[in-house]
Structures are given as structure tokens and as C-alpha cells.
Amino acid sequence: MRFFSDNAAPAHPKVLEAIAEANRLDVAYDGDAWSGRLDGAFSDLFGTQVRAFWVTTGTAANCLALAALCPPYRAILCHKDAHIEVDEAGAPGFFTGGAKLVLLDGEGAKITTDTIDEACDAIRDDVHQVQPAAISITNATEYGLIYRASEVAAIAEVAKQRGLALHMDGARLANAIVSSGDSLADMTWRAGVDALSFGFVKNGGLNAEALIVFRTELADEIAVRRKRAGHLLSKGRFLAAQNLAMIDGDLWLENARTANASARALAKAAGERLVYPVEANELFLRVTAGEAERLRGMGYDFYDWGPGLIRLVTSWEQQDAAIDSLAAAIAAL
Amino acid sequence: MRFFSDNAAPAHPKVLEAIAEANRLDVAYDGDAWSGRLDGAFSDLFGTQVRAFWVTTGTAANCLALAALCPPYRAILCHKDAHIEVDEAGAPGFFTGGAKLVLLDGEGAKITTDTIDEACDAIRDDVHQVQPAAISITNATEYGLIYRASEVAAIAEVAKQRGLALHMDGARLANAIVSSGDSLADMTWRAGVDALSFGFVKNGGLNAEALIVFRTELADEIAVRRKRAGHLLSKGRFLAAQNLAMIDGDLWLENARTANASARALAKAAGERLVYPVEANELFLRVTAGEAERLRGMGYDFYDWGPGLIRLVTSWEQQDAAIDSLAAAIAAL
């Protein structure tokens, strides 16, 4: 019973079926029929014209977007605990050619219009200091909080005033959508997001994420950068098929609903132990070393997240029974 | 009946089975059981200790290797028609941080010790000119010729004398091994190859290639570079499983034997039309525009490779009947 990570979960059966279905002779790279349907399918889903790219990792999605939004000599504002800063091995520096990440504080890995203003105002407008070009936010955040559509819109408004682009790392966007009740359109392009890393792998996918480009004039450059970074797979149909399977019949929402419900159930049991409100599928709990050991002794796996702190992540595939028994175990600590 | 590219072919059923088999809960990234078996399995296959990395594209394999073998301020010698030069969107420049490709001539995309010597001798040994650091050869070449193990060894000998590393782009190495009768060990590390892009996708894989590192002291750096380039997938078990399926029971050799046999059958029919000897699974034929149209009219697809020239590529999955009928059609032109 692993609660390490939603990456540890298996792929959803419908995703495997889609792969099997795509296992036919077709044109290489992204010239195939499945890839050809992506733009249309995602434009329908978002209710606006988008360009959609399959990619195999969130890091690739994030950094291809950031490279198109920020030249090498400028900076990207993000939270100091953002995945792009702490868990991508410096990939933004690699993809952008050396752009800088300016790190902002904020509870639960959220940034606000105030922290953005403060960071920007501290940068002298001259050639000696690196000028900002973009903002990147993660929704749901690395600590399982969400930005509501109205919060995204407020950030986008500041971005616009300051001439900054806005990227959203949506590795767990499905969880944020389900949790907020906001529409996909309101949460993204209508709020003012320029490019979105749309995560599927943590949510039941196998190895296909999507990069959604709302400023479609950037798409051709991103297509070249994807190839140049070794991310244009020769049998792209297997990735496109996964993307399509995830949005077909709203599988992505269904999976996220399951994961969020499990997280809420555990949160209820955890009560005062919670470090952050549980708004998506991640829980950060205060437990003693002994308590952690006891849970592990019962067969539950999870990350130690610093002294006296553990992280649990729920996923689409956990059985109600496992959740119930873990909830009971937590309550009984 | 598509003879466009071996990339157009479907994945082998055993590869899909391996993916389905790997669809269980496990540790994320490459901490899973399948990834954990890679080093051992490839070390057994090569008969020496290697470090093996799954990657999703040949471009990633090539360029991660080259970045580890060549600093930003030096050069890689390769054929002017090498895939890294003409078909990877400048990825070597991106991954290495601006290293230069020095382009060599040679029939059928093969380079020789003579062309290497000539190119190196033309470079003044000072800070103004970019000094070479590595050689990259493609086996089988982009025109379907092969280097025999003895030829690789001769190139490696020159490389060693000049202090250059040697990389092999083995997108179609299986075809070269089958065609040459040389052993995998003789063709690679025993000859003096430092790193190998071991291609599986053109040969029945779905989306997993392997990067084999013989100079194992470079492996930790490559692991970091893989992550940094967005190539460390979060559910790596699905790639590792593909790699293992391809080498299990020598599926990679079986598939290449089929493709090569088909190519030989077509070559026999093509006779004088062949531009290069057919040593692997690619054929370059001289045909008039009318002849090309006639073949297409019969349902055969292929690349136009310049005026009066077409390229046919055979793959693991073509039926004997299709090959026979195409052979007959070519003979009858």
C-alpha cells in the first residue's frame, strides 16, 4: 500500500487499451492520425483554439514552455519550492540557455500578487540586473494547495501590467479543477495563462503529458525546441493516443475525483496533524518518528518530508478499503 | 504497404506484453525493479560491465552521450550526412552547450581513418580553432552500409592516438550485427567504443531506446544530464520493460534478421538500380518519376530522396507476400 507518489501508481487500463489500439503502421514522429487529432481535441476541451504537444515528462513540458516565454538573459519568477526550482535538476537553466529563477516565498508553495510585486520592484531596471520575463505557478501546488481561477486571474493581471508571460505547471491540474469546481477555461486561458503543462502521468497516464499553448504564435518554435531536446518520439502515436484516452469521456476528471476523495478521507482522520489544508491529493502530516514507524509496520509507504513530517499522496487506483484502513490507522496513532 | 521508415512499423507484440506486465505499482523514476535490472541485463548481453539507461529517442541517447564526451568548447567529428548533423534539429549543439560538428565526406555516409586524420590535421592546435574531442559514427549508416568490427576498431585506434572519444549511433545496430556476423562485443567496447546509442524503436520497440555507457565513470554525469534534459520519465518501468523485452530471447536479432532478409530480397530485384550495396534494411533506388508513380499506384509508399532517387526501408513486421510482390513490381519496372 504505497502512498509515496502518484507516479508510483499504475497506468489506467483505458490508457493501455489506447496504446494497443494505436499499434498500427502509421507515419513517424507526429505525422500520424492520433497526433493529428490533438489540437482539435484539446481546443474542444478548452473551448478555445490551442496548440497541443505530447511530451513524456512534466519537466519537458515546463521547460519547453519556459524557453519559449523567457529569453536566456531574463528571469522567471516562481515559488522557492516550485518543482522547476527544486526537482528538475536545473532543467529550466538548460532549456532556456541560462535564464534565472527568482524565488518567492509564500505559504504552501503559493505565490501572490504581493510577492510578485515585491520581487519585481526590487529589480533595478538596468543591464546589470536580470529583468523578469515570466511567472510560473504550480496548480495544485507542491504542498497540495490550489489556486482558484480568480487567483490565477489576479496573478495574470499583474503579469500583464508588467509585461510578463504566465506559465502554469499543471502536473496535478486535474486535482485542482476537481477541487475548485472552476472550469478548465476559467482556470487557464480565460484567466490569462499563456502556456500550460497539463499533467496526465500522475493521474493514470503511462508516459504522456501534454503541453498546451494558448499563445499559438509560439507553437512553431516549441515544435522545433521539442525536436531539438530529443523529445520528438519517432512513434508519437503512442503518446497522442494516451493523451486522447485521458480526455475521452473525462477520464482525467474521474481519476482526479477518486484521488481527491481519498485524500479528503485521510485528511479527516488526520485532523490537527495536517500542516496544510488538503485541497488536492497530497497530505503533509506531523508524526513522530515512532508513529511513522508504526504506520510503516502496518504496510504503508510514504516519504519522510523532513523531521517530524511525512507526505502521503493518493492516486486514482487506490481501493476504498486501503484508504479506510489507513484513515483508521492515522486516527488511532 | 509502407516502406517509408522502420519508425512507421508497429511495436512487436512482446513489447506490448512487457508494458502490460510492468503496469503495477512501483517506485517512481528509475527506482523500480525493471530499471534496476538494466545494468545487469546489458552487462550480460555485452559481456562486460556497462551502465545502461533507457531513453525515449535516439536523439536523446546520442546527445546525452556526446555531452558527456565533448565539452562545449570542443568538436565532434562525424559524417556530413550523419543523423546528428542533418536530422536532429541541432540537438548536439543544445545538449553540449555549443560544441561544433566537424563534417567529413565519405561514400555511403561512412568515415574512414583517412578522413579523420585529414580533418584533425587541418585543425591548428591553438585557442583560435576548435579542437576535436570525439568521433561519432553511425552503424548501420544513414545509407544502409555497415561498419564491420574491424573497421570500428581501426577508427577507435586513431581516436585513441589522438585522445578522442568514440560514440556509436546504433539506431540500426541490430541490422549491422546481423549483417556483419560480428559479435556485439567485438563491434562495440572491444573495438573501443566509449558509448553506444542502442536503437530498439526502429526494430520493433514502442518508445524505449537504450544508451549504453562502456566508460562507466561517465554514467553518473549522464544520469544527471538525462534528468536535466527532461528525459527521466516518472514511470520508467515501462521503458525498462521494453528494453528487457527486446533483448530477452534475442528478439532484437530476430527482428533485424527479418528486416535484412526483406531488404536483400528487394535488392536482388532492384539490381543495377541500387545506389549503395544493401547491407542492412535500407535501399536507395534510381527510378524515374514515372516509375515512382507507378509503384505508388500499386500501393507502395516510400520517401523521395532527391531527384530520380527513392528510399525504401524494410522492417520486422512486413509479410513475405508484401516483399515478394514489391520485389516483382521493382523487377518489372
Add this chain to the structure above:
Amino acid sequence: MRFFSDNAAPAHPKVLEAIAEANRLDVAYDGDAWSGRLDGAFSDLFGTQVRAFWVTTGTAANCLALAALCPPYRAILCHKDAHIEVDEAGAPGFFTGGAKLVLLDGEGAKITTDTIDEACDAIRDDVHQVQPAAISITNATEYGLIYRASEVAAIAEVAKQRGLALHMDGARLANAIVSSGDSLADMTWRAGVDALSFGFVKNGGLNAEALIVFRTELADEIAVRRKRAGHLLSKGRFLAAQNLAMIDGDLWLENARTANASARALAKAAGERLVYPVEANELFLRVTAGEAERLRGMGYDFYDWGPGLIRLVTSWEQQDAAIDSLAAAIAAL
């Protein structure tokens, strides 16, 4: 009596005087009075509004311009013997973040509209091949030939049709202007040049070149890139003063006239030994090893430029007597 290089020559006395004159307290970087006069002085010289930057090397001028004209994932067309390709240690790859140089043939290091067309037509318009973004020409060329204004305009016309920017490496532009009789405006912006590396150091300067930007909307980016590359000196007034001294009273033309006249005198003596017509201040002569040794024995220094070939470069400061005696020595070989 050194004919190695115009870089070996001393700086002109007026340049040293200007440095001494600038040795006062002023604002750091390029906020000083001398730097503040650059845009105006060069705009007057060129007869159009330009942005002018002092830099300390031609490599910096070339590569700052190219980085602004060509994104990392595209290519620059240039002659295979261009300085940016053979003598800048890969600096274009460094400054651009990995852009590719596409190398063209051509007599005397000159490229033509035909070689440009041929090179561009050979590039498939897809994401696999690196698409061109710019052309760079050197005037006078690395072999001492010049492009006339009409030739530059023809190249610029092709560039425009194909959406390519045009950069001119004018390390010896003064020599080309004097030799051609074309005006500075006709040779550059009026022909269609977007950015110019305007060389002064080979022509009597001490350590200040200029980068002239005709597409002034690129200037702010270049200012940032100059700083980021460590090329914004803290006492910029000493460089600005040099630039101003060189154009004041047309010193740059006077110096080039002297050097060109010396070269013509030597060329007359060399006759059939010349490999290229002498249009600027460089001479490439066929001499036997024995003849070269004889000249050296008489106190003349120069480069061996391959077997049976030497290079002589004249400069602003050589005395008529030295030229006459070398001419006599060459004639007497």
C-alpha cells in the same frame, strides 16, 4: 619588419591621445560623456539613425550581433573560411546558445546569391533540419577580396526574400570602403545590412571595436547581452574615446588608404605569385620554402599559409621605405 598581421601594429598616436584625454573622473560603465556621444557620432557617419556599442574584440561584436539575429535553434550561413567559423573558437555557438553555422564555398572567401540559394534550398522545411535565420559576410574577406556595395545589396535582397537577417563582419571594412570607392551607407544599411562589426583595432585602434546596429529595435537586447558576456567594461569612456578618435577627421579612412596603397605596391612586385587579386591589405603569395626563407633572412616576418603559400598583411604604420625594399625583394626572388 613584420607583415604578420595588422593586429601586430601599434595603435595610432591619436588613439593614445584620446585615451589620455578621457582619463578623468566620470560615470562608470557606459554612462560617461564619451559613450554618450557614440550613437550620435556614428549616426552622423552613416547618415542614418544607428545604435553603436563599443566592444573590445571583433569576436564579441560578431557574436553579440549574431546572437540577436539568430535564435539558438536556427542557423547562420557563412563562408567556410569565415573568421566566425575558423578563428573564433566556436564563439558563435557559445553566444547564440548552440546555433549552427552552415558553411558555403566560394573563391576568395566570398559567398554569392547562388551559393546562398543552393544552401537554403537543400534544407528541408521541417523540424528535423535546422532552418536558417541569418547570413554573415566578411568585408574585406579573409583572403583580402572585397564585396562591392552592389554585391552586398544583391545578397541582402536574397536574405530579405528568405526572411534572413544580414550581418557584416567588417574587421577590415575600412580597407573595403577605400578600395571600392563605395560610400559607407551604400555598403551597409542602404544595401540591407542589419548589424555591422566595425573594425578599428587592425586599423590603428588600441582595444576598441564598434558594433553598429541598424535595426535599432535590437539594441536594447544587445546591451544586455554585452553585459552578460562580461563585455561591459567599467571604465567604458576609454573605449568610446578610441572609437571617436578613429572616426574623427576620417582617421579610419586615412589609415586604410595607407595600408591598401602598401599592399598594391607589394602586389605589383608579386605579379604572378598572387593567389588572389589584392583588393585590400592582405596578400597571399606562392613562394617556395627557399624563397620564404630568403625573405625571412632579410628581416621580413609573415605567416606560412599552407605549403608553398605565405600571407603578408600591410598596416597603417609601415614606412614607405620598408614597403619599397620588400617589394624589391619580392620582385627579385
Add this chain to the structure above:
Amino acid sequence: MRFFSDNAAPAHPKVLEAIAEANRLDVAYDGDAWSGRLDGAFSDLFGTQVRAFWVTTGTAANCLALAALCPPYRAILCHKDAHIEVDEAGAPGFFTGGAKLVLLDGEGAKITTDTIDEACDAIRDDVHQVQPAAISITNATEYGLIYRASEVAAIAEVAKQRGLALHMDGARLANAIVSSGDSLADMTWRAGVDALSFGFVKNGGLNAEALIVFRTELADEIAVRRKRAGHLLSKGRFLAAQNLAMIDGDLWLENARTANASARALAKAAGERLVYPVEANELFLRVTAGEAERLRGMGYDFYDWGPGLIRLVTSWEQQDAAIDSLAAAIAAL
């Protein structure tokens, strides 16, 4: 009477004399007689074998060193107010190919073994997080404090234990040496510094700094990187001559003594207004807007360093009278 910056000061007359003296015909780049004396002269000065490179900016010195000490995929620890972080336009990211700066806190822009340990311990040792490779300290710091030799040695000891290289930005090293009374050897290589940016321009130079490499096996790579970054000037003799003039007869120490003495005199007058102890030639004073205006009204120029704060920098060339009168003015505020 400008107290903006030591960069605003003129060059010392001896430096101009050295430039005039070097104005002879010689070999280009760094093949000249002056450049040929650098390694020896600096080895004598430091009392150990070093490799010395002239460069035109501190940014170039810093970043060439850092690029040799830190691969693109690792990190450099430095103070959050370090010049490389806040005033070099992201140059470290450019030169290293995207390495990360990890920012440490500390009074007066000083880092300690504790802050280094804390920062390193916070980095998980895996491929997801960027591992450190080097530490960079500035001496004197950006706030005019100094590291004593013993403090440098303590930091170097931690660096060694953790396998990190140590770089010193010595833009104002002369001031730190004079202030501390420590020897140049104790302050640098004997303490464990691997590479030093040895500043001369703020201390009476014109446009030549020096990069001193104690780990001499890195020097050849740095020579190539200098060329590749456009920092190998074609008439290098004018830079080498400046470096030699500065160390000849200890001019660098004499100039720093003057500047430090002036700073001490002003510090005495400033008393409680000082934000930091004055250990070199920079003063940070608390003054009201009205007081700042009053000083400006009397003809003194300086930087506003945030609300209620000004920065004064003394230099080698200020007259005692100017210092005395400013001291009186400050005391009288």
C-alpha cells in the same frame, strides 16, 4: 567630488605610461612580450606557481573561473548579495551553460562555514536536485567587509571536505589585503582558493583585470574559454602592460592604502550612521532624504542605496582636502 564608485576614478598615470610604453609592434593576441611575462610576475607576487590571464572585466574573470570550476548541471554557492548574483546580468548562467547559484544569507554579504553547511545539507543527494560544485566569496565584500585569511581557510576547509572548489572575487582584494594585514599568499592559495579574480580597475587600472589560476591544470581550458567568449584581445600587450604596472613597485597596495585611509577618515566622521564596520573603501550611511540632498548640494555625489541609506566609495585618487571637507560635512549633518 564623486564618491559614486571606484570605477568612476581615472586610471593611475603609471598605468597610462605602461600603455604608451607597450605601443610597439609585437605579436598579436597574447603572444607578445608583456603577456609572456604575466605568469612569472604573478607567480613571484603570490610565491607559488600560478597561471595568470589578463581580462577586461571582473565579470569575465569571475565567470571564466566559475565555468572551469562548475559544470553546467551543478551549482555555485554564494551570498545572495554577491556581485555574480545581483550585478552581472546572469553572466554565470551564460558562461557555465546554466549552472545554478545557491544563495546564502549573512551579515554584510559574508558567508560562513555554517551557512555553507546548512545550504549543502539541505540538498538531497539525487539526480533531481542540483548538486553543488563550487563556492564563490567576494573579498572585500559588496558591503565593504573583509574576510581574514583565517576565515577564507575555514571556508576552504569545508569546501574541501565536501568536494567543492573555491573561487574568490577579488574586485577589491587590494583593499582587503591592506586592511587585514594578511599576506596575499595566506589570503588566497595557502588558504585554499582555487581561482582568483584579481581586481585592478577599481584600484587605478584602466581596463585590465587579472584572473589568477592556482589549480594550474585548469588554465588551458580557461585560455580556450577566454577566446570563445570574445575576451582574447588582439593587442593583448596593452592589457598585460597594465597588469604589470599595477604590481610593479606594489602600486596596487599603495592605491588601496590611500582609498582605505580615506574611508576610515569618513567612517570616523560618520560614527553611528554606519550600517557596517568600514574595513575597506566602502561606506554605507544612514541619512535622511534631506541630509542626502544637503550633501549633494555641497557637490558630493553618491549612490542612494535604498530608503534612508547612501553608499560612498573612496578611491586611490581623491585628495585629502576633499576627504576632509566631506568628513566635516558628514559630521555636521
